[in-house]
Amino acid sequence: MSVSADTRPLDVVADFPAIPAGYAYLDTAATAQKPRPVLDAIARGYGETYATVHRGVYQRSADMTLAFEAARRRVAEFIGAGSPDEIVFTRGATEGINLVAQCWAGTQLKAGDRILLSMLEHHSNIVPWQMVAERVGAAIDVVPLTADGRIDLDAMERMLRPEHKLVALAHVSNVLGSVLDVSRAVALAHKVGAKILIDGCQAVARLPVDVTKLGCDFYVFSGHKLYGPTGIGVLWGRGELLEAMPPYQGGGSMIDRVTFERTTYAPPPGRFEAGTPHIVGVLGLHAAIDYVAGIGLDAIHAHETALVAAARDGLERINSVTLFGPEDSAGIVSFAIEGVHPHDIGTILDEERVAIRAGHHCAQPLMERLGVPATARASFGVYNSAADVDALVRGLERVSRIFG
Template sequence: MTSAILSEPALPRPLPQAGGETKPLDHVVDFPAIPAGWAYLDTAATAQKPHAVIDAITRGYACDYATVHRGVYQRSADMTLTYEAARKRVAGFIGATTPDEIVFVRGATEGINLVAQCWAGTQLKAGDRILLSQLEHHSNIVPWQMIAERIGAHIDVIPLTADHCIDLDAMQAMITPAHKLVALAHVSNVLGSVLDGSRAAAIAHSVGAKILLDGCQAVPRLSVDVAALDCDFYVFSGHKLYGPTGIGVLWGKAELLEAMPPYQGGGAMIDRVTFEKTTYAPPPGRFEAGTPHIVGVLGLHAAIDYVEEIGLAAIHAHETALVTKTRAALAQINSVTLYGPEDSAGIVSFSIEGVHPHDIGTILDEAKVAIRAGHHCAQPLMQVLGVDATARASFGVYNSAADVDALVAGIQRVTRIFK
């Protein structure tokens, strides 16, 4: 299976095409922003968009556009139905009990901030503790620091294992009843390490704490079931799932959302407004003030349809094969240091002795290979790794063995240039 995937520039499962024909996924045809000969290896930052998503966005603006939840005319009513159908689609995609548990936000960052302000900011008190890990994205660190500073709470940090996974044995040993919230990455954006979310949730719940999982890197490549995970909150961004920017999802257990005050005030999130008192709509409406990103939601729906048509298992197998090939090739270069576990999910971070990652990225760009170079919004993790920055290659459905070959050839050129 692995060799079959690596020998072809396409996924093993064909996609339906217009007219009922089938053909393998073509990264040039399905993704118009990827020209032939360009290896785009920065999907962990943002995924390229397939025609299906672009067409849904274009159709939403050019043919079907109207406001939602407000108009009594037919097009507005139709758009409202389409918009809410997307909410139902998202709920099914991640295993939510009801669409009312799905809150549309601008992205995972806003979702985390919403929980920080509306749950932690109202439920935590001075002396309470928040538990994070060493590999978290800044978006899953800074909001909790802001809340902790405001209310006098404390933050503790779970260390990593030798292969750069969150150490759940250490988490088990260090968690106490004083810990009221745990917030962890389901998949690391730097290392690709996959968290055992169910075990992390069980540990958190053993002391009565709530747990939030950052699923930005998980939902594009793993099947996510929030009920099976038994987490309390889950967030992800649409643009990493082959969807548009500016749209994301916060899922929360219904009873938690119901008890939370609104995040922002404005139109649509109210029940009744007078100058004396305002009452708020039930979730999810109370958290969606103002006119929403209507067409972004439609694009997210199309993106979910796209990845599920391919199959998340097929996507994960494809990316795992590319990771395996990449790590095996880079391990043969003495000056290269690899980070993260061998079975990382779609992401390979590395450094080259004596070469700054920005120089690596610049030289690779000359060879039409696009990677990320920097601290990846994870400066505390860089301190743990003992570096200022790393180079990162991250894969998507449009990548092939040829892209890995181009990456490796580019890195070999880097080593020759810097001797």
């Protein structure tokens, strides 16, 4: 069977040295491959330009500091932040969520307050809130999903009460690819006085994001899902909220003055960036944002949407396949084959040089809601093509033959 996607090919696979000819990398939702401009930026950062930041008085350190802060400005521009000082560099989205959980929720919430999550959240957007709730005596409520796997905002509207102080939701589901109407979710949260955090890990590489227009209070994402390095992420927070939050960790760089009697802290974002930062990771993130912006997020979204449509069409023709999530999912297709464990699907596809994710995707409550222990997941990126969809479908036809 041949499956063709009506796309205008981005034709950028040559930029990605980790993807050889004939290899279908369909695990971008877990981590994206890195284009040469990112690899080059990392090599330069660790090579001829390397130095520390915010400390040295020598020229190379000053130059690296300028590059580091230029990256912060680029991130702010990329997501529509009001000021670069609202951009906090973290190790990833997980650390960004934990930072808000400890420094905002942990200091603002009290016994009797409530936190609202959804059924499709990643464990990183569940466990930190559970830890805080247990410590302060708050409770957690869970918004159900619509029949096609979207966060049910009508149900959310009915559930919200003044006791809800925080809402935390995924912009795009890492399992179902369903896209949240963030503006409506924000309006509902703010109507009862709650703050709202959006997990943008799966969104920033696929959709244009403007946090000012969205109106949320916190937004987090990871660099490695945006074609950048691992170990670097971003927390955006409203300036007044960051200013009122205590630091997350103590150490160098986050201080104003230290004495044994008393320490005062630097203003945001430095207050939340203790220690020597992931300097080269920040440079790589800057290069990744430039790369994505050069292609255009509208073009990327259109490309991935066409690939998803082609993949769903091809998989629906295999009788034993069950598809999960909405038809217009953003770059992600999760599925199961009757009688075949997703790990076996992944293993056989690997023999066909097709790389997918198989497991619970750090979303065990969602798996329970879907009634399966795990799913297989194909997720697309800028480097994928109709040929990769064809390879996926051929591989799954082989899986069906092997398991009868």
